[in-house]
Amino acid sequence: MTEENDNEKGLTFRDEILGKYHKILFDPEMDPKDLNEELADILIMHAEIRDILKKKPNKWKVEDFKKAAEILGKYFSDWEINKVLEAYAQEAWKNLDESLKSEIKEKYYSREEQSSEYDFTIDFDIHPFRISKTGIEKYYKYDRKDGQEVEGWEMVTCTPILIHSIGECVDDEAYMYQIKYRTVIGQEFSKWVTPEVLLTSSMKELVNLGLQFVDADQKNLKYYFKQLLGYAYQIPTEFTARTNGWKKENSIFITGSYAHMAQGRKEILALTEEIASAYEIKGNKKEWIENLTPLLEYDLIRLKCYATVAAMLIRFIGVKSFIVHNYYESSGLKSVSMQLASSLVGNPLELIKDADSTKVGIEKTLEYNTDTPIYFDETSNNEKFREAIYMIGNEQGKGRGNKEGGIDKAGKWKTVVQTTGEQPLTKANSTNTGQQIRVLEIFEGIPRLDSDYIETVKDTLENNYGLFLDEIVQTIFKRKDKLKQVYKNLTMFFDKSNTVFADRSKTYFVALAVGGFILEEIFEKNGIPTKDPHKVCNKYYQRVVIEDRTIPYYLRALDTTYSWHLRNKKFFEYSKELDPEEIFTYTRGPIELFGWITKDAIYYDPDKLHDYLVSKGFNFERVIQDWKNNNVLEPTMMKTDTGELRYKSWKKNTMINGQRVKGVKIPFTRLQEVLEIRDGEIYDIKNSDEMKIEEIHVSLIEACSKYLAENQKFKNVSYSPEDVADMFIRSEDRTELLMYGRDKIVKAFRTCKNRK
Known part of the structure; x- marks a missing residue:
């Protein structure tokens, strides 16, 4: 099967x-x-x-x-x-x-009955029943025909059983009961059962556990359990879980058989084998530190450790799930470095999965391990692994039928997935944009190290793991309400993004830096030499994103064009059908237009588009041809004598506000499909006057300089940095920069005004 x-x-x-x-x-x-x-x-x-x-x-x-x-x-x-x-x-x-x-x-074998671990007594009244080591009895009282009153206790079962604790599933609020019982041969056990086993006809399952009763006793036993549950508030409550991750409005974090809370960690019942044994704690932290600290000097390993922590916190910083893929030749310690990163929180042998799995298997791994790091080793063994990339970033699986005839809800997750292989995941010609923007491809290996040291590393990882889990989770608990601000602050250390692709990848590297922010604090407390996480992540951001040229030519050109549009939206005229009140039309007075916007497309002025793309190093003719071949632009077509449509021109005519214009038409639908742009990030007429095209993020200094350039009078000494900052803060299109706070904005304006 x-x-x-x-x-x-x-x-x-x-x-x-x-x-x-x-x-x-x-x-x-x-x-x-x-x-x-x-x-x-x-x-x-x-x-x-x-x-x-x-x-x-x-x-x-x-x-x-x-x-x-x-x-x-x-x-x-x-x-x-x-x-x-x-x-x-x-x-x-x-x-x-x-x-x-x-x-x-x-x-x-053949052990004599040990002294009872359970005395089978309870502190509350469950009349007409009582329980002891000898079993469960029911009180009776009646009048005989001769008028004499008879009372006493009758045995319901000689095998005592009680509800020891109530398990509340943190995933779906379903309940289970932990029963303690003694079998017919005197052995004592505990077992988790569903409510139906105690309160319905499914009770017969208890007989198979070694309890003794007949069908006629079931009515009394159901009543007995009902009486017990009347005191549910006095019975200890424990958590159970089917999946890892943040639960109960982020007040509980599940890792395998542990529930972490702000007050500490406690054991729980893991209901699925997938999560039961991965987050074990074994060994000695001192040995881990002594033997593995030299490897932490390598930035690649540091980055993987950051990714381990980032998986646990991206829910709080608003970053989508993504993949960190390390590919290199067969050497390079790819797998060992992954084992080290996973050993921070659990057992590498259990945490790291073989990438040679079906798409459904990968989906289930994601579903069970939300909010926790996921590792797949050697993607080279599975050519179809890349088919799961889009699903990973989409953070949702497929709904499937169940044996009851219904449909199970689609699994959801939020995580950072780490993978290794000898080949890249997304550089193939067949790889689509949706896959590319979800993966950070890192081509790097660790230099060849002494073989004896490598053996020491492997032995250390085999016997020492999970030793930092509690510290990591507790630090996240302490910082989780401020992680969004940490994320925004760390963004300042990364160069501005010039394209939508780069902007999305940048969010991933900033997320890794947030993970590093948490981890470096823990390393410092444990005497491990620290590094600046933003410097480590920036190094790979520059290499993987800014300097990357592997994205297909037509996609880079389209991405660059769309980003140019976002930065210069004031130079585009909106159709009155789209913008009847001229809320978004800034083109009053003498101004050179870059293009026009209708309800379903952008029309770029051919000359302006040509000049901009050429200035960015593109071959304009090749771009137009590639866009045409990939159905990015909508050309002008003409009918032949036979009624067939044939290509006429890459330019398209239309009427904008009573004026005939000719431009390069790119439909919004194609822009969304090709660049994987979400509805909230692109102009949509249905959203009325609340719609604004997001501007690409820029650094605070650059934004302040631009503001002064647009408002020359504020450069005058009569306007203090405080005055200009207040006007800047009140300007509607600067709200995304307010995260820096007034003091930093004032300081930035003081710097800009002092420049010669």
């Missing part, structure tokens, strides 16, 4: 476990029960034994047998343990020394 089919059928975690661990032979006519079903319940609670049973039958070590017997011995009798070992490790068990077998059996 394929992974797609598994997910489309909406399999539960238990279904997944049964599918993976189903080796014990079962004959319904001979065997009293199916041990695969019993084992599944144990595996759900114990990730450690899941890992042991995954091993090949001949690869089990003595420690594996001891640990397996220790866990299974809490739930299974002797013959049941033997059945499990024979099914999963027959060869290794057969070859095990007899003295070791005896030691394991003596220690874990």
